Amino acid sequence: MSDLILHHYPSSPFSEKVRLILGYKQLGWKSVVIPRIMPKPDLLPLTGGYRRTPVLQIGADIYCDTALICDVLEHRQATPTLYPEHNKGVARVLAQWADNSLFWAAMGYNLSPKGAAAMFAGQPPEAAQAFAADRGAMRAGMTSLRPGDAAAAYRSYLRRLANMLDEHPFLLGDAPCVADFAAYHPLWFSRVVNPAMAGVLDATPGVLDWMDRMHALGHGQMEKSTATDAIAQAAASEPASLTDETFQDEHGIALGASVTVSAETFGQEPTAGILRAATRTRYTLERQDERVGRVHVHFPRIGFVLREVKA
Incomplete structure (x- = not known):
């Protein structure tokens, strides 16, 4: 193989x-x-x-x-499956939302002027300029959320994720599914890649606990x-x-x-x-x-x- x-x-x-x-x-x-x-x-x-x-x-x-x-x-x-039989459709639809709406709200917040300054602190100005130019070219034709709108949406989405985790350790039950992995990675960026912006997660401690459970899965061999x-x-x-x-x-x-x-x-x-x-x-x-x-x-x-x- x-x-x-x-x-x-x-x-x-x-x-x-x-x-x-x-x-x-x-x-x-x-x-x-x-x-x-x-x-x-x-x-x-x-x-x-x-x-x-x-x-x-x-x-x-x-x-x-x-x-x-x-x-x-x-x-x-x-x-273990990414697509639990009883929730296969819901898991895919939720993952698609997370990879799009949640992701872009999170990135609009993470890479706001404050977030970009924190992420590129200590690096030459050319590094931030090159990254911004590269991602700007990739977003050609897209409408980007303004930082304030992105922050508001991100906070709302975090509360909704917290509600889903009230009764289960993972979003749709007792085991992670594709939706968990899709929802995790934009939040991981806030917490790990640009920790200066991680304070947004503090209002949803249940989400932080879930992130710890996801992190514990590791990266395989x-x-x-x-x-x-x-x-x-x-x-x-x-x-x-x-x-x-x-x-x-x-x-x-x-x-x-x-x-x-x-x-x-x-x-x-x-x-x-x-x-x-x-x-x-x-x-x-x-x-x-x-x-x-x-x-x-x-x-x-x-x-x-x-x-x-x-x-």
Whole structure:
């Protein structure tokens, strides 16, 4: 069975979501640390353009977006499950809210002028400027919450999470599910990455207790690796055979067509390739790259846009 290779960096909140899931499932994985901002010269040969963090690699298969990565890890190790049978739909919907509404409120608060000053204290001005320019480019076309509005929303969302934890140790019961991991990582950023902003959590002690329980899950069995090794593994591998899931055509784009896939909003850099699968839940593109050879790059349908490239 091919290694799980996570391309990430330590302060990435969405990477923390996946690292904790690896811990919950007690999976072994290889860590490849990538730059926080562009350029990312050893990641883009694998993804073809997608530059958000993290990315999961299994041989010559590249998985983009944590919603899809969660499904891949669930398939790899079914127990303990991320999707409890009696709450499967609720868990997915709550996770989607947390990865979007909660995340952007938290980041608007964490990276407010006060938060940014704290996070980049002691660093040269160029570091903060480069980070702001990079994230500004990724947010092109998006409406960002103003700091005051973000703070108010964040506090409200924390109270709602606290209400959910009144009777259970985790959001939907006695064990964590995908919703817990999605809700945890923006709060982790406040508490761990930018602790000068962690005071917002003090009004919800039940949430802090829950965060301690989540933190205790750990990160599984991590082994340090390098981008060179990851690229070599992709080049030495063939993409896994695609399953016989039904082709679901919503766009009038045939399998085998030249296409691009890009995020709907944040980080819209497109990945171009040949459409090899379009199932109920994901797209798969085949790409060729001189450094990594033939790879399959996988995206979830939700949150991504498929377009045909006309000759």
